[in-house]
Amino acid sequence: MWKWFHQLASPPHIYRLAGFWAPWMLALALIGVGVGLYGGLIKAPADYQQGDAFRIIYVHVPSAYLSLLGYVIMAVASVIGLIWRMKLAHAVAVSAAPIGASFTFLALATGSLWGKPMWGTWWEWSDPRMMTELILLFLYLGYMTLHSAIEDRTRADRAGAVLAIVGVVNVVIVHYSVEWWSSLHQGQTVMNEDAVMPASMLTPLLIMIVSFSLFFGAVLFARLRSEVLLRERNARWVKRLVTGDASSLSKGAQHA
Amino acid sequence: MSDACLSLRNISVFRGERCLLRALDLDVSAGDAIHLIGPNGCGKTSLMRIIAGLTSAETGDVQWLGAPLRTDRDRYAQNLAWLGHNAGLKGDLTLLENLRFDNALRRNRPAAHVMAVLRRFGIESRADVMARGLSAGQRRRAALARVVLSEAFLWLLDEPFTNLDQAGQADVRALIAEHVGNGGAVLFAAHHDVDIPETRVRQLQWQTVDGQ
Amino acid sequence: MGSDPTDDQHSVVIRAVELRPLTVFAVMLGREWRLALRRLTDAINPLFFFAVVATLFPLAISPQRAVLQTIGPGVVWVAALLAALLPLNALFSQDHGDGTLEQYVLAGQSLVALCIAKTVALWLVAGLPLVLVSALIAQSYAMPVEAMPTLALSLSLGSYTLCALGAVAAALTVGVQRASALIALLVLPMMVPVIIFGTRAVVLASGGEPAAGPLYLLAATATLAAVLTPLAIAAALRISLE
Numbered sequence: 001m002w003k004w005f006h007q008l009a010s011p012p013h014i015y016r017l018a019g020f021w022a023p024w025m026l027a028l029a030l031i032g033v034g035v036g037l038y039g040g041l042i043k044a045p046a047d048y049q050q051g052d053a054f055r056i057i058y059v060h061v062p063s064a065y066l067s068l069l070g071y072v073i074m075a076v077a078s079v080i081g082l083i084w085r086m087k088l089a090h091a092v093a094v095s096a097a098p099i100g101a102s103f104t105f106l107a108l109a110t111g112s113l114w115g116k117p118m119w120g121t122w123w124e125w126s127d128p129r130m131m132t133e134l135i136l137l138f139l140y141l142g143y144m145t146l147h148s149a150i151e152d153r154t155r156a157d158r159a160g161a162v163l164a165i166v167g168v169v170n171v172v173i174v175h176y177s178v179e180w181w182s183s184l185h186q187g188q189t190v191m192n193e194d195a196v197m198p199a200s201m202l203t204p205l206l207i208m209i210v211s212f213s214l215f216f217g218a219v220l221f222a223r224l225r226s227e228v229l230l231r232e233r234n235a236r237w238v239k240r241l242v243t244g245d246a247s248s249l250s251k252g253a254q255h256a
Numbered sequence: 257m258s259d260a261c262l263s264l265r266n267i268s269v270f271r272g273e274r275c276l277l278r279a280l281d282l283d284v285s286a287g288d289a290i291h292l293i294g295p296n297g298c299g300k301t302s303l304m305r306i307i308a309g310l311t312s313a314e315t316g317d318v319q320w321l322g323a324p325l326r327t328d329r330d331r332y333a334q335n336l337a338w339l340g341h342n343a344g345l346k347g348d349l350t351l352l353e354n355l356r357f358d359n360a361l362r363r364n365r366p367a368a369h370v371m372a373v374l375r376r377f378g379i380e381s382r383a384d385v386m387a388r389g390l391s392a393g394q395r396r397r398a399a400l401a402r403v404v405l406s407e408a409f410l411w412l413l414d415e416p417f418t419n420l421d422q423a424g425q426a427d428v429r430a431l432i433a434e435h436v437g438n439g440g441a442v443l444f445a446a447h448h449d450v451d452i453p454e455t456r457v458r459q460l461q462w463q464t465v466d467g468q
Numbered sequence: 469m470g471s472d473p474t475d476d477q478h479s480v481v482i483r484a485v486e487l488r489p490l491t492v493f494a495v496m497l498g499r500e501w502r503l504a505l506r507r508l509t510d511a512i513n514p515l516f517f518f519a520v521v522a523t524l525f526p527l528a529i530s531p532q533r534a535v536l537q538t539i540g541p542g543v544v545w546v547a548a549l550l551a552a553l554l555p556l557n558a559l560f561s562q563d564h565g566d567g568t569l570e571q572y573v574l575a576g577q578s579l580v581a582l583c584i585a586k587t588v589a590l591w592l593v594a595g596l597p598l599v600l601v602s603a604l605i606a607q608s609y610a611m612p613v614e615a616m617p618t619l620a621l622s623l624s625l626g627s628y629t630l631c632a633l634g635a636v637a638a639a640l641t642v643g644v645q646r647a648s649a650l651i652a653l654l655v656l657p658m659m660v661p662v663i664i665f666g667t668r669a670v671v672l673a674s675g676g677e678p679a680a681g682p683l684y685l686l687a688a689t690a691t692l693a694a695v696l697t698p699l700a701i702a703a704a705l706r707i708s709l710e
């Protein structure tokens with residue numbers, strides 16, 4: 001088990017694994033997004049209350065979901081990196097941060113696009129979910145700024161990891177406090193989760209969530225590959241890789 | 257304590273991308289004096305920080321009483337006195353206040369004992385001066401006084417001779433000899449040769465990249 | 469615990485000298501307090517900052533009593549939090565610069581206890597004085613006297629949370645050049661719950677309603693911060709020396 005863990009974590013192995021999976025995940029994601037968009041934008045009926053405006057959920061909900069998942073991935077990778085001193089885990093956290101931040105931004109942008117016809121304003125302060133997303137974006141930005149501000153990579157990784165762990169505890173408290181706060185200010189009820197969605201609306205949404213997740217995974221793997229290369233640029237396996245000796249990759253894996 | 261108390265196994269020192277020292281093995285036992293010698297930038301301080309447990313090594317580990325440092329850092333640090341580049345004095349506290357704090361976290365000896373140690377280093381007249389008003393040499397002596405006050409087994413002295421006059425340097429040599437004679441262990445870094453009276457000093461020297 | 473000074477004058481031995489964490493805490497707190505007294509100007513500057521910021525709002529918005537009463541709790545809270553950010557940058561960077569941080573980490577005593585002492589000292593110097601000044605400022609914003617105890621209690625709890633989280637940010641940014649802005653970026657988003665609960669308590673109390681609910685929530689966040697952050701501070705300090 002331990003040995004397997006270590007083999008999995010060896011940089012050349014991960015580099016190869018991620019390189020193998022990333023294109024497949026990307027292809028699946030693109031097909032899924034195509035199918036999901038067709039189902040969501042064309043096949044699904046308009047909402048009886050919101051009309052066509054509701055269709056933005058096919059981008060908004062997966063983005064919001066991935067913005068949270070990205071932070072959780074970052075925090076879990078940080079715990080692993082700190083406790084088992086696994087450098088690869090830090091590389092995962094560092095790679096996940098900008099992707100998570102982008103999806104957070106996308107969730108905010110689509111939310112505000114939806115808000116204009118629904119609320120008559122691009123930004124409704126009293127909506128708790130938008131507030132939480134905004135704070136989440138600040139937490140992502142804080143993580144990335146801290147990581148880039150510390151020159152030494154090991155220190156940056158480990159300091160960022162502590163911040164990510166503190167942040168994940170914090171974001172839960174932020175979420176509940178903001179919800180409590182918005183209930184005091186009669187926040188409009190939006191996108192009622194309890195309402196039952198007909199299958200013709202729900203199925204494309206689920207497809208979109210899965211496809212977005214695959215896309216997230218593909219980008220994460222691609223970023224992880226370049227991050228691993230950057231960190232291992234002095235390692236023998238990278239030099240062999242660059243000089244074009246393809247067969248050396250598996251050898252490199254055993255070497256490390 | 258006949259066996260090694262502190263052992264370095266397969267330690268490598270990196271600065272950024274450059275490997276300064278590869279695969280160092282070293283055993284330190286009671287009564288050892290070890291001199292890390294080499295020009296500026298050869299990684300003496302980096303190695304000292306690894307031994308102190310401030311930095312973790314890229315490869316290998318440091319063992320205290322047979323167990324890696326990380327298993328019981330505090331127990332190790334209780335037996336360690338560290339003299340770094342900065343004296344570790346608060347400028348807004350007097351010399352005596354500074355040392356009484358360190359004393360309180362260590363053996364907590366009575367105030368008279370702290371004064372006696374200051375006297376030994378010839379700085380007892382400065383006891384009530386704010387540390388910011390001390391000269392570089394006096395700060396160095398104060399830092400050395402803290403090392404003595406700690407009564408720790410293992411001394412890690414990074415460049416203990418800088419800023420000291422002839423007499424001060426002789427004092428440090430005598431101090432090391434006395435500590436080693438009492439059954440302690442000293443590792444010190446200095447870029448020049450040092451003769452410690454009545455003590456066999458092991459010199460540890462390396463060309464960058466290759467160990468020992 | 470090494471009470472006999474004569475036993476090891478002539479031979480050095482390996483042994484454990486483990487102090488009780490409470491002792492470590494007390495020793496460190498005493499030292500930090502003494503240091504704070506010698507740098508009183510450092511402690512006073514945030515108070516001026518607090519007062520000046522609070523002065524700008526009536527100028528920027530309106531000096532009308534009704535408006536001041538509406539914005540009062542929020543202004544006092546936000547200005548106090550901003551003022552409490554000011555001393556964070558120096559919290560550990562000075563210790564790092566003069567080499568005492570290395571000595572703290574290598575003292576072999578509970579680093580967590582040392583970190584709690586630093587946080588408490590910071591709160592005594594940077595948090596509590598703000599609470600006192602806030603009463604004056606709240607008065608000028610026409611806040612009813614009955615709301616003052618709630619304001620003081622909520623600011624005391626809230627400023628402790630800020631000191632605790634701020635100490636984490638300060639520890640994470642040790643050695644970073646010009647870290648102040650970064651510290652603010654790290655800390656302020658995390659202060660959202662405190663701002664929400666704190667201002668709510670004061671608004672309720674100003675309206676003559678019971679404010680126990682938000683005060684309990686505020687106390688809960690402060691307790692959580694007080695218990696968990698010292699671990700993060702200690703970890704961050706060790707990392708900063710790597």
